[in-house]
Amino acid sequence: MSENGGERSGWWFLQVLTSPGKAFKEIAAEPAFLKPALVITGINLLLGIILAPKIKAFAVWMVKHGPAAVPPEQMEQVLAVASTAAAVGSVVGAVLMPWLIWLVIAGLLKVYAMFSAKETSFKSLFAVAVYGYLPVVLGGLIATPITLSVPVENFQNVSLSLAAFLPAQSGFLYFFLRQCNPFTWWSLILYGIGGAAATKTRPVSAATYIFVLWLLYALAAGALASIKAPAGMGG
Numbered sequence: 001m002s003e004n005g006g007e008r009s010g011w012w013f014l015q016v017l018t019s020p021g022k023a024f025k026e027i028a029a030e031p032a033f034l035k036p037a038l039v040i041t042g043i044n045l046l047l048g049i050i051l052a053p054k055i056k057a058f059a060v061w062m063v064k065h066g067p068a069a070v071p072p073e074q075m076e077q078v079l080a081v082a083s084t085a086a087a088v089g090s091v092v093g094a095v096l097m098p099w100l101i102w103l104v105i106a107g108l109l110k111v112y113a114m115f116s117a118k119e120t121s122f123k124s125l126f127a128v129a130v131y132g133y134l135p136v137v138l139g140g141l142i143a144t145p146i147t148l149s150v151p152v153e154n155f156q157n158v159s160l161s162l163a164a165f166l167p168a169q170s171g172f173l174y175f176f177l178r179q180c181n182p183f184t185w186w187s188l189i190l191y192g193i194g195g196a197a198a199t200k201t202r203p204v205s206a207a208t209y210i211f212v213l214w215l216l217y218a219l220a221a222g223a224l225a226s227i228k229a230p231a232g233m234g235g
Helices: 008-018 020-029 034-065 072-115 122-132 134-149 152-157 171-177 182-199 203-228
Strands: none
Touching (some): 008 020, 008 034, 008 122, 008 134, 034 072, 034 134, 072 122, 072 182, 072 203, 122 134, 134 182, 171 203, 182 203
8 A cells, every 4th residue: 555545545534433443453554644644634724724714803802802901002903913823823733733643642652562562663653643533523523613603702612522511611620621522532542442453452451541641631731721711711
């Protein structure tokens, strides 16, 4: 199979979601990731462009209603800079963030392979990271129309996480539950299955390793956000 993924990449997209054990065994054996990675990057770029006007509007709202007072004579300039920077930054982030996440996941799985005394190529683990990211992409496709439909002042509170069920958008529990996204959990399960297939270890062991690391991250992120957030404001 070529580095571009060949004809099987599209089939693997579907199979990873329906029969991940079988799919990841094939992916680990023939780890072509460039084509699916570019497809995911393109989807994220499209979603970033679609959301850019909403993000610009939210940046304007934040400048006008935020805690920092802007002198009237500077308001127009600040609004222009803030809105443009927010929109451009979000699009660039939408393109770069998956690659950063894939590198982190592949690196963590490489550490797992080292402690498991299993020699596994970084290329195989990176391919696992790319294909295991598919549920996150699905979550983004679902969240985007919801985000577009809400008032601009509620933009930052749109979430598919468990935090959506809390009435108060503040405190450690809220920010911790913002990390508890079913689509993220789905990806973590796939990373465990894929990591196990690549390292030829037990899926339960690999999944537990990934989930423990995610839990430590979620706890730290929730604690940091609850400390930094203004009272009564969700992040």
